[in-house]
Amino acid sequence: MTSMTIVRRIAARPAIVFEALSTEEGMTSWWGPADVPVLVAKADLHVGGRFQVRFRTADGLEHVCAGEFLEIVRPERIVMSWQWTVNGAPEEQESISRVELHLRAIDTGTELTLVHAALRDDASARSHEWGWSGALDKLTRKFGEARTA
């Protein structure tokens, strides 16, 4: 399993966070690395519909993140397949990964949980816990900084 989880608390109600996540206007405003404007965002928000977000980094490379909506439960959950191409070449060979966004209403707004899993075997991703990241960090520290992408 190869996956990462990020949890964020956002001071906005789930319906608004859901819109921000899934509309073209919303995606254009937040997608991608800092200070990199989104050129195009398209989203056909229904199961089986596709999305595509295009942006260009300072090094001149054009990035396209694209995929298909696999599950949509408004305003609770969006699951999508994900492929990243840079200047037309897949960023991860032979790989389509999966991004899950879970929204939960809390007193202050929304708790958003993002899971990005780069694997075909979803069952094994669910059966594992993200418990070893500390150990991995510690092991890697010895060998200096990881290669950065």
Place this chain on the structure above:
Amino acid sequence: MVNYRTPHLDRIFSALGDPTRRAILARLEREDSLSVSALAEPFAIKLPAVMKHLDVLSEAGLIHRSKNGRTVTVEISPDPLKEAMGWLRRYDRFWSSSLDRLAKYAESKEAEARRKGR
């Protein structure tokens, strides 16, 4: 950017998904290289079970075994770990930065909705 060969990464991450294997790696990190029997000593499992864990770690490229006479020496090999960390950091950076902006955007939309009394 680096191309990440995902099937390979899957092996690394699934090898790291087991506490005994992580303990083995942690020990190899401290002691550089160890014989298989010295490595197996602190574990409450039998040598063949340790050998199986070593096979998994070796297939993922996380350790390197070398034979010297009748002794097999085990060493940690750092590159696959760096590769796995590279994948994580890349997406961690991507999503952290994206979600920061998402929060800002959604919060401004929330403020707007409240101003309009919705």
